[in-house]
Amino acid sequence: MGLPGRINEALVQVERAAVWIILALMGVTMFLAVAHRPAIAMINPRSAPELFLSAFGEEAWVSWGGMLGMFLVASSVAVLALRTRGSAQAIPFGLGIGAGITVFERIFVSLFPNGIVQAQPIALSLLLWLSLLGASLAAYDRRHLSVDFGSKLWPEAMRPKVAAVSQIVTAAFCLVLCWLGVRSTGDQFRMWVDSDGAAAVLSGTAIPRWFAVSAIPYGMLALAFRFSLEAVKAWRNDLEDVDELHILGIKADAAAATGGGEA
Amino acid sequence: MSGLIFFAALAALLALGPRLFVVVGVATTLSFLLFTDYDSSLIQLDRIVTKMESLTGKNVFLSVPFFIAAGSIMTRGGIATRLTALASAGVGFLPGGLAVASILACIVFAAISGSSPVTLVAVGAVMYPALVRSGYPSRFSIGILTSAGSLGCMIPPAITMLIYSICVDASTARVNPSDLFFAGLLPALFIAGLLALYSIWVGLSVPGSRSPFDGAALSRAAREAAWSLTLPAVVLGGIYGGIFTPTEAGAVAFAAALLIACVIHRDVPWSKVPSILVESATLIGSLVLIVILAFGLNDFLAEIDAAGAIRTWVTDAGLSAFQFMLVVNFVLIVLGALMDSISATLVFAPILAPVAINHYGIDPIHFGVVFVVNMEIGYLAPPIATNLFVASAIFRQPFSEVVKSIFPTLSIICGALFVLMYMPVFSTGPLNLREGRAVYTSFPWDGKPAPEAAPGEPAGDPAAAPPGQPMTMEEMKQRARARREAEQNGAAPPDGAAPDGTAPAEGRVLTMEEMKLRARQRAEEARKAEGSAAPGTPEAPAPDAPATPEQPPR
Numbered sequence: 001m002g003l004p005g006r007i008n009e010a011l012v013q014v015e016r017a018a019v020w021i022i023l024a025l026m027g028v029t030m031f032l033a034v035a036h037r038p039a040i041a042m043i044n045p046r047s048a049p050e051l052f053l054s055a056f057g058e059e060a061w062v063s064w065g066g067m068l069g070m071f072l073v074a075s076s077v078a079v080l081a082l083r084t085r086g087s088a089q090a091i092p093f094g095l096g097i098g099a100g101i102t103v104f105e106r107i108f109v110s111l112f113p114n115g116i117v118q119a120q121p122i123a124l125s126l127l128l129w130l131s132l133l134g135a136s137l138a139a140y141d142r143r144h145l146s147v148d149f150g151s152k153l154w155p156e157a158m159r160p161k162v163a164a165v166s167q168i169v170t171a172a173f174c175l176v177l178c179w180l181g182v183r184s185t186g187d188q189f190r191m192w193v194d195s196d197g198a199a200a201v202l203s204g205t206a207i208p209r210w211f212a213v214s215a216i217p218y219g220m221l222a223l224a225f226r227f228s229l230e231a232v233k234a235w236r237n238d239l240e241d242v243d244e245l246h247i248l249g250i251k252a253d254a255a256a257a258t259g260g261g262e263a
Numbered sequence: 264m265s266g267l268i269f270f271a272a273l274a275a276l277l278a279l280g281p282r283l284f285v286v287v288g289v290a291t292t293l294s295f296l297l298f299t300d301y302d303s304s305l306i307q308l309d310r311i312v313t314k315m316e317s318l319t320g321k322n323v324f325l326s327v328p329f330f331i332a333a334g335s336i337m338t339r340g341g342i343a344t345r346l347t348a349l350a351s352a353g354v355g356f357l358p359g360g361l362a363v364a365s366i367l368a369c370i371v372f373a374a375i376s377g378s379s380p381v382t383l384v385a386v387g388a389v390m391y392p393a394l395v396r397s398g399y400p401s402r403f404s405i406g407i408l409t410s411a412g413s414l415g416c417m418i419p420p421a422i423t424m425l426i427y428s429i430c431v432d433a434s435t436a437r438v439n440p441s442d443l444f445f446a447g448l449l450p451a452l453f454i455a456g457l458l459a460l461y462s463i464w465v466g467l468s469v470p471g472s473r474s475p476f477d478g479a480a481l482s483r484a485a486r487e488a489a490w491s492l493t494l495p496a497v498v499l500g501g502i503y504g505g506i507f508t509p510t511e512a513g514a515v516a517f518a519a520a521l522l523i524a525c526v527i528h529r530d531v532p533w534s535k536v537p538s539i540l541v542e543s544a545t546l547i548g549s550l551v552l553i554v555i556l557a558f559g560l561n562d563f564l565a566e567i568d569a570a571g572a573i574r575t576w577v578t579d580a581g582l583s584a585f586q587f588m589l590v591v592n593f594v595l596i597v598l599g600a601l602m603d604s605i606s607a608t609l610v611f612a613p614i615l616a617p618v619a620i621n622h623y624g625i626d627p628i629h630f631g632v633v634f635v636v637n638m639e640i641g642y643l644a645p646p647i648a649t650n651l652f653v654a655s656a657i658f659r660q661p662f663s664e665v666v667k668s669i670f671p672t673l674s675i676i677c678g679a680l681f682v683l684m685y686m687p688v689f690s691t692g693p694l695n696l697r698e699g700r701a702v703y704t705s706f707p708w709d710g711k712p713a714p715e716a717a718p719g720e721p722a723g724d725p726a727a728a729p730p731g732q733p734m735t736m737e738e739m740k741q742r743a744r745a746r747r748e749a750e751q752n753g754a755a756p757p758d759g760a761a762p763d764g765t766a767p768a769e770g771r772v773l774t775m776e777e778m779k780l781r782a783r784q785r786a787e788e789a790r791k792a793e794g795s796a797a798p799g800t801p802e803a804p805a806p807d808a809p810a811t812p813e814q815p816p817r
Contacts, residue, residue: 019544020537023332030329030514034507081527084490120510124319130328131318131555134548135284137541144282144549145603151280166279173285176292180312202319212319216312 004229011222012140019133026123026130032108033119039070039105040115067102074098121205125212132219139226160237167231174224181216188213265297283606284552291559298567314559318551322510323429323440327550329513330420332543333520334376337494339539340530343385345488346371347393352484356476359466361397362404363459365390366411370455373415374495379642380653383412387657398471401660402668407462409654409665410672413642416604416635417451419444419499420512423604423638426554427631430561430612431620438627440509441502445697446628446690447635453689454636454679461675490523550605557609564610570617577618584623584707588684591615592637599641600648607638624707625687632690636680643673 075098082090082097138144154162188210191200200209233239276289288311295307318324350364350371357363365386373382387408394404416423424447428440466472498516501507507515524531531539564570577587595615598607612634619625642650645666654669655662683689684706691704 016537016541020540023328023540023544026325027329027332027514027517030325030511031518034511034515035518038506081490081522084527085529120322120325123325123514124322127325127328128316128318130544131548131551134544134546135552136548137545138549138552141545143545144284145553146280146282147277147286148280150278153278162279166281169276169279170282170285173288176308177288177312177315180308181315184309184312184316209316209319213316216315 004225008140008226008229011225012137015133015137015140015222019130019137022126022130022133026126029116029119030123033116036105036108036112036115040109040113067106070105071098071102074101118205121202121207125202125205125207128212129215132215132222136219136222136226139223139230142230160234160239163239164231164234167227167234171224171227171231174220174227178217178220178224181213181220185210185214185217269293269297283603284549284556287553287560287606287610288556291556291563294560294563299563310562311556311559314562315555317558318555321429323425324554326420326510326513327422327425328543328547329517330422331378331547331550332540333494333513333516334378334381335539335543335546336517336520336524336531336536337491338372338376338381338385339535340524340528342375342488342491342524342530343368343372343389345484345491347386347389349481349484349488349492351393351474352477352481355474357463357466357473359459359462359464359469359472360474361390361394361472362399362407362462362466365394365408366455366458366462369408369411370414370418370451371492371495373412374418374420375491376415379413379415379639380649382415383409383650383653384657386412387654391658398469399465402664403465403671405654405658405660405665405668406670406672407458409650409669410643410676411455411458413639413650413676414451414455416639416642417447417454417632419447419495419502420509420516421447421635423608423635424631425509426605426608427612427634430609431616431627431631438631442628442694443631444499444509445503446632446694449693450632450636450679450683450689453683454676457675457679458672461672490527494519494523553606554609557606560610561613564614569614573614574618574622577622584625584709585685587619587623588625588633591619592633592680592684595634595637596640596644599638600644602641603649604638604641607641608634626691626704628694629687629690629704633680633684636676636683640673640676640680643669643676645669 075095078097078101079090079094082094087093135144151159151162151166188200188208192208192210197206197208201207202209202212230239272293273286273290276286291311292308295310299307347364347368350367351361354360354363354367368386368390369382372386373379376382376385391404391408394408395401415421421444424443425440428438428443431438494516497519498512501515502509502512521536525533525536582590595607595611598611602610612631616627616630616634619630620627642648645651651662651665651669654660655665658665660668687704687706688702692702695702695704
């Protein structure tokens with residue numbers, strides 16, 4: 001496909017790198033926020049028994065007790081996991097991992113004594129990017145669900161041209177959404193600038209909305225680009241058919257594993 | 264005339280075989296352009312993008328990518344083999360034991376993967392050859408695996424359930440996804456139990472269908488599968504133990520999947536993780552694009568009060584609660600057979616749930632479970648059922664053969680649906696028990712809301728239409744106009760927005776004008792308030808505040 005094809009391939013590499021980093025970042029942030037909560041409760045306790053003990057000036061002991069509890073839980077899980085892995089040194093390594101997790105959590109509790117409250121808003125701000133980049137990659141991999149019963153009504157000879165028109169309509173629709181997205185992002189950006197960053201931010205954070213929303217124009221532009229390329233391919237009758245398994249992301253070789261021929 | 268243009272445009276589009284998201288998006292766009300009468304078309308089109316942006320405020324939706332990624336990671340390894348080995352060792356001694364083991368393996372695998380087709384492929388790949396080798400009829404084997412695979416959409420964390428709770432939460436009643444997960448367990452086990460009984464009955468006539476019980480083999484299989492089984496246990500235990508919310512459960516499942524698959528079992532090398540995440544993101548992208556465009560369609564349906572029109576229609580037709588549920592199930596099974604479950608849930612749950620909940624007094628949780636069972640049947644009901652296509656491809660059987668194979672088990676699931684539909688105790692009973700309420704809840708045969716709030720707590724009917732003729736399009740437009748005028752005049756609009764016109768009703772996104780107005784107000788307040796939070800700090804006000812972090816259910 002010449003230059004557009006090369007641009008497409010380069011774009012895919014960037015998008016692939018971006019989505020796995022975004023997904024990993026979202027996962028790590030959210031997981032740390034969740035895992036951190038019991039750690040706060042254990043190390044920096046505020047439950048009734050701990051408050052009772054702290055009334056007798058035993059707060060330091062309670063904190064150490066919580067850390068010991070965490071060390072025991074983390075070590076036990078680590079030892080069991082290492083045993084399943086077949087590690088010969090499961091106990092010392094497990095105890096080491098447990099100690100490491102406990103120290104890490106102790107530092108974390110000191111740094112974030114009230115928990116990582118920003119985790120969810122940060123993940124939500126990345127969700128739109130993840131979704132639109134994923135949609136763009138799905139267009140590249142031809143994984144978008146189709147309502148294709150209508151196209152099968154056409155004579156065989158006309159189907160490539162019909163498919164090309166369908167791709168053009170899809171690309172045009174994406175372009176309209178891209179334009180609307182640009183308008184919206186511009187509005188959000190102006191509001192954010194006009195209010196010196198006080199408004200047009202995601203709830204509970206300083207993250208500007210235009211950052212999250214700008215995923216829409218980008219994603220829609222990328223989709224329009226990919227569907228335009230597909231339209232050209234379809235017009236030239238170069239577009240291969242995709243089956244249900246491909247769209248569902250199921251590897252074709254899974255079918256071979258069933259030994260279906262034996263039946 | 265508008266209706267004619269709408270259907271002609273949609274028919275022309277469908278004739279081209281377009282992508283599903285385009286169909287949803289064009290339907291939304293045309294609906295706003297043709298059936299609402301704002302002064303500017305741009306305002307209506309802007310609303311579609313505004314609705315897409317509202318994804319950043321939907322906390323519950325945050326769990327969907329994580330569950331998809333966790334499922335992708337877990338299914339790459341040898342989990343299916345471990346689970347089927349455990350199930351075979353556990354129940355293989357029963358008549359039809361291998362078939363029962365297949366059902367059990369499907370249930371657990373579906374809970375981990377969150378996907379019916381993936382469950383069918385993973386467990387089917389292991390169990391189909393084994394079933395056929397053991398002498399089970401091929402048709403029975405295909406039928407039982409295909410049906411049990413579809414149980415995936417009922418086993419937590421089920422994405423269809425999450426989508427239902429998002430849709431119904433925004434439109435009608437507060438539906439906690441964790442309650443819905445809990446409520447779906449017993450119906451899923453009920454269906455699985457019926458399928459197991461059928462398998463035992465078939466197994467009685469298959470000579471080699473039983474294997475002697477081996478305690479040592481069971482213990483060995485349990486040890487090998489233990490870590491795989493911890494994933495659903497951690498997710499469900501964490502949610503119901505009050506450690507984390509259903510939203511956060513996704514991230515925990517994601518981390519646990521990485522730990523189990525990459526570190527403990529070493530089924531998945533770390534080098535493969537990025538490509539699995541990219542694969543998951545692709546799946547997420549193809550799904551979410553439909554979802555965010557459908558938000559706009561939901562907004563339009565709410566604006567024209569489509570639920571009110573249906574309510575008026577059912578009142579006019581004199582449908583009892585019994586008849587209403589029959590009609591709903593018939594419609595949903597047909598729709599489920601024609602559309603994918605996520606799209607069908609997105610479009611029809613916000614229309615049907617308000618009528619069921621507010622008009623007939625059906626519990627929102629119970630209705631949700633029935634809705635999801637219908638979607639499960641949609642995975643199996645010919646002609647356009649996802650699992651049938653997948654079964655045809657992976658078992659290398661003609662589609663017609665798969666359709667014939669599915670009928671006995673499909674009949675069983677339809678029978679189960681009938682029981683579940685009119686016996687809400689299956690879905691609400693465990694919740695009532697947990698909450699310390701009377702376990703038995705009867706179906707509202709008289710079609711009146713129950714006096715005591717049920718687990719989902721129906722929120723009343725703020726916009727109940729008077730009984731009479733169904734609303735015409737003109738009446739719907741008038742209703743929308745009246746709502747806008749009320750907003751402009753500063754009066755409380757029918758959907759509950761604040762008189763200043765800047766606070767939206769729950770589930771409604773601010774228009775750009777409203778956001779600008781609010782931003783100006785906030786900016787002025789910020790300037791006036793000396794010593795207040797610096798701009799850009801977390802305390803800084805937001806134009807709208809849809810996303811408040813959830814608290815775990817304690």
